Amino acid sequence: MKKDNYIEPSNGVLTSKMDIGTNEFKEFQAILLNKSRERSITQKSEIELLSLKFEMEDYFESEEQEVKLPGEFLKQYLKTLKIPQKRFANYINLKPSNLSKLIKGERPINYELAHIFGNLFDNDPLLWIEIQAKNELKKISQTRKNDFHYSLNDLINK
Secondary structure (H helix, E strand, O other), X not given: OEEOOEXXXXXXXXXXXXXXXXXXXHHHHHHHHHHHHOOOHHHXXXXXXXXXXXXXXXXXXXXOOOOOOXXXXXXXXXXXXOOOHHHHHHHXXXXXXXXXXXXXXXXXXXXXXXXXXXXXXXXXXXHHHHHHHHHHHHHHHHHOHHHOOXXXXXXXXX
């Protein structure tokens, strides 16, 4: 279908391949850079928050070996929003020392905090719990590998 000199692709691809060394690519890059400079501070912040939300979801879904604590994500949220930890702790009725321990991974996120974080940062409260559970299971399987020698076959045949 042709409209205003635009030919819709038949293969489902919306853009054609572009080599990164070409002038066409450099022009495209300049357009994107100019568009990003035109964004307001609020728009930039919203994009950073959305990016962080996706980073959390990606981490949970990934098979990544490096452990990322839920507290690290919380710290990133606070940094992005330029909210001091003490002010945040007071806002959610938590002792600043407890928030600090939570961020460092010395304290777990409970369901109430997961709910608060989910509401504040517009993500699923369960995601905070799932990341924590994923990390805990990973830790257990790494430190106690040899302890998990259970088999349904062994159980049935005993």
